[in-house]
Amino acid sequence: MFESKDLLGIKDLSPEEISYILDTASNFKDVLKRDIKKVPPLRGKTVVSLFFEPSTRTKTSFALAAKRLSADFVNFSVSTSSVVKGESIRDTALTIQSLGADFVLIRHSSSGVPHFLSKIVDMSVINAGDGANEHPTQALLDLLTIQSHKKSFKGLSVSIIGDIAHSRVAKSNIYALTKLGAHVRVICPPTLMPADVNRLGVEVYHSIDDGIKDADVIMTLRLQLERQTKGYLPSLREYFKLYGINHDRVKLAKKDAIVMHPGPMNRGVEIASSVADGPQSVILEQVTNGIAVRMAVLYLLGGVRK
Amino acid sequence: MTVLIKNGRIIDPSQGIDGRKDLLIKSRKIEGIYAAGKAPKTDKIIDASGCIVIPGLVDMHTHLREPGFEYKETIYTGTMSAVKGGITTVCCMPNTSPINDSVSITQFILDKAAKEGACTVYPIGAITTGQKSEELTELEALLKAGCIAFSDDGMPVINSLIMRRALEYSKIFNVPIISHCEDMELSKGGVMNEGFVSTILGLKGIPKSAEEVMVARDISLCELTKGRLHIAHVSTKGSVNLIRDAKKRGVNVTAETCPHYFTLTDESLISYDTNLKVNPPIRTEQDVAAIKQGLKDNTIDVIATDHAPHHFDDKDREFDAAAFGISGFETAFALGLGLVDQGILDLTEFIRKFTITPSHILRIDKGSLSAGADADVAIINTETTYTVDSLNFISKGKNSPFHKWKLKGIVEKTIAMGKVYDWR
Numbered sequence: 169m170f171e172s173k174d175l176l177g178i179k180d181l182s183p184e185e186i187s188y189i190l191d192t193a194s195n196f197k198d199v200l201k202r203d204i205k206k207v208p209p210l211r212g213k214t215v216v217s218l219f220f221e222p223s224t225r226t227k228t229s230f231a232l233a234a235k236r237l238s239a240d241f242v243n244f245s246v247s248t249s250s251v252v253k254g255e256s257i258r259d260t261a262l263t264i265q266s267l268g269a270d271f272v273l274i275r276h277s278s279s280g281v282p283h284f285l286s287k288i289v290d291m292s293v294i295n296a297g298d299g300a301n302e303h304p305t306q307a308l309l310d311l312l313t314i315q316s317h318k319k320s321f322k323g324l325s326v327s328i329i330g331d332i333a334h335s336r337v338a339k340s341n342i343y344a345l346t347k348l349g350a351h352v353r354v355i356c357p358p359t360l361m362p363a364d365v366n367r368l369g370v371e372v373y374h375s376i377d378d379g380i381k382d383a384d385v386i387m388t389l390r391l392q393l394e395r396q397t398k399g400y401l402p403s404l405r406e407y408f409k410l411y412g413i414n415h416d417r418v419k420l421a422k423k424d425a426i427v428m429h430p431g432p433m434n435r436g437v438e439i440a441s442s443v444a445d446g447p448q449s450v451i452l453e454q455v456t457n458g459i460a461v462r463m464a465v466l467y468l469l470g471g472v473r474k
Numbered sequence: 475m476t477v478l479i480k481n482g483r484i485i486d487p488s489q490g491i492d493g494r495k496d497l498l499i500k501s502r503k504i505e506g507i508y509a510a511g512k513a514p515k516t517d518k519i520i521d522a523s524g525c526i527v528i529p530g531l532v533d534m535h536t537h538l539r540e541p542g543f544e545y546k547e548t549i550y551t552g553t554m555s556a557v558k559g560g561i562t563t564v565c566c567m568p569n570t571s572p573i574n575d576s577v578s579i580t581q582f583i584l585d586k587a588a589k590e591g592a593c594t595v596y597p598i599g600a601i602t603t604g605q606k607s608e609e610l611t612e613l614e615a616l617l618k619a620g621c622i623a624f625s626d627d628g629m630p631v632i633n634s635l636i637m638r639r640a641l642e643y644s645k646i647f648n649v650p651i652i653s654h655c656e657d658m659e660l661s662k663g664g665v666m667n668e669g670f671v672s673t674i675l676g677l678k679g680i681p682k683s684a685e686e687v688m689v690a691r692d693i694s695l696c697e698l699t700k701g702r703l704h705i706a707h708v709s710t711k712g713s714v715n716l717i718r719d720a721k722k723r724g725v726n727v728t729a730e731t732c733p734h735y736f737t738l739t740d741e742s743l744i745s746y747d748t749n750l751k752v753n754p755p756i757r758t759e760q761d762v763a764a765i766k767q768g769l770k771d772n773t774i775d776v777i778a779t780d781h782a783p784h785h786f787d788d789k790d791r792e793f794d795a796a797a798f799g800i801s802g803f804e805t806a807f808a809l810g811l812g813l814v815d816q817g818i819l820d821l822t823e824f825i826r827k828f829t830i831t832p833s834h835i836l837r838i839d840k841g842s843l844s845a846g847a848d849a850d851v852a853i854i855n856t857e858t859t860y861t862v863d864s865l866n867f868i869s870k871g872k873n874s875p876f877h878k879w880k881l882k883g884i885v886e887k888t889i890a891m892g893k894v895y896d897w898r
């Protein structure tokens with residue numbers, strides 16, 4: 169079923185592979201509900217995280233996932249390592265491999281770095297977010313969350329709101345959702361819309377009210393606050409006014425719509441606190457599902473490696 | 475020493491010659507072209523059976539990297555690589571370290587070229603001191619030292635007023651100002667063409683407008699000043715259209731493109747191969763089609779390589795941080811021959827754009843097989859196919875997107891200033 173040793177992105181996965189990962193993750197969700205949350209499949213295996221961008225939540229989620237599978241988890245700390253002295257990524261990756269790692273989790277601000285590494289090392293490379301390209305495990309955990317609230321992805325209407333141009337979360341979700349048959353609408357100011365994004369099979373909206381209407385899922389993205397200073401936006405206040413998710417806008421969606429956010433949230437910029445903490449929010453559930461999905465990915469790639 | 479090149483098909487666009495004839499070289503000069511079998515006896519005979527015999531190619535846009543970046547290329551390795559590609563005249567851009575904005579650097583390059591160079595080297599001087607777009611360099615002194623044109627290539631002349639002054643002042647000497655057209659704000663942070671492929675890859679795009687607004691600006695300034703403008707490395711359809719319209723109005727503008735812009739599209743970047751990272755970036759199918767049309771209708775006058783060699787380590791890294799540029803000398807002719815195979819250009823027109831036309835633009839006595847010309851000749855088998863192995867390039871820059879490509883057209887021998895290089 170699962171043939172690649174790496175998870176570089178959703179783009180190259182088949183719908184069947186995505187479903188298979190989700191099914192596996194569902195099983196691990198049950199494990200996580202047990203009193204003793206540890207299973208043995210990756211005993212003796214080593215998972216190393218190599219994060220060139222800070223992300224406490226993704227790293228912690230992966231660390232817990234690895235530990236629940238009985239793997240050793242080591243953080244290759246970039247700030248204190250030779251990377252700051254200008255060591256090449258190739259050398260860093262080969263060093264990690266020589267330390268005996270089986271998996272490397274890579275997070276980098278430059279798109280394509282996981283693909284670059286995968287050609288160099290024999291370890292399983294897992295993309296934990298690369299530039300504006302992909303963040304596959306985030307999309308998978310989003311899908312797992314949606315799956316527990318909605319019957320099917322087929323025909324489901326998902327509205328993604330935010331900085332689409334710079335969002336790897338949006339990209340991975342667009343790939344995953346469209347592959348599984350959902351209708352995806354992307355909503356953002358034209359300055360933050362990537363070129364020809366409609367060719368990914370999504371509908372493009374600049375008006376949030378139109379874009380959110382009758383949606384089953386509202387997925388809002390984190391806005392990098394420096395977008396304002398780079399001329400993409402006049403002000404954060406205007407952004408919240410035009411694109412922030414508030415109570416009135418949620419009402420335009422279907423009654424049973426769920427509200428998602430990959431975190432960390434800028435309350436009052438992309439989402440109102442009343443919505444984030446409201447009854448339709450599944451934001452904390454996403455966090456919990458992250459561990460199950462990352463367990464599934466490690467487990468399945470570990471199976472390929474055997 | 476006299477050498478006769480016989481049994482080849484001599485093509486010299488400068489004289490309108492295309493036929494089975496013999497070429498006689500005496501020492502460092504062309505003696506003449508003779509009907510087959512009619513030449514006098516010579517010391518040496520080169521059999522060019524099955525080959526075309528053409529003027530050594532004139533490459534008006536190259537980066538030899540010396541001084542300053544000798545780990546990427548030297549004048550020795552660069553000119554040897556050029557000669558391997560059938561190129562016998564290279565014009566080197568001034569973005570070395572230090573920048574070629576002074577007589578001493580120009581002299582250094584020419585001294586090195588005289589000592590170690592495999593072919594003729596003409597330096598192109600910087601338009602502005604330090605390529606900073608602030609003050610004009612001393613054009614007269616640089617020309618006297620041996621520069622043949624001016625460019626801030628690698629950088630645009632950001633300041634429109636300085637560009638105006640450059641186009642005006644250079645009229646004293648009737649030399650071209652070669653413009654690297656790029657709006658640095660529009661291209662900022664960009665690493666590839668902006669479009670659907672950059673969206674897929676999540677890489678920051680460089681819009682076509684980054685080139686086109688500067689092409690439009692420079693054409694307007696050229697029209698205003700009646701100066702001489704040459705647009706370097708045209709990569710977009712919009713630029714082709716702007717130049718075509720300007721030429722129709724009689725503006726004194728010429729233009730060049732490079733093999734990668736008429737051969738590749740941005741879809742080839744899909745695997746993040748940094749050997750495809752080049753500035754301006756590789757564009758789309760429509761741009762490639764427009765560039766071919768521009769070559770055909772002479773909107774684009776010249777084919778040049780923009781040879782930009784880099785060290786392995788400069789390319790073997792994350793795409794965003796990798797260097798821009800393609801090592802182009804050793805594949806240029808074969809890629810250009812592709813245009814002939816596709817029926818875009820006939821063989822003579824292709825060779826013209828790579829020999830006598832750039833020579834005319836730069837007003838140098840190169841790119842011709844006429845009697846008395848420098849003995850610069852390329853002998854090329856245009857029928858044989860080979861597989862490119864960039865690791866075997868003479869150039870220190872192995873950064874070629876054409877590695878492992880099957881190409882037609884092998885340079886069998888090159889003669890540079892009378893010296894014979896046999897590559898087989």
Ligand SMILES: [Zn+2]
Nearest residue numbers: 627628654706
């Ligand atoms: Zn340039």
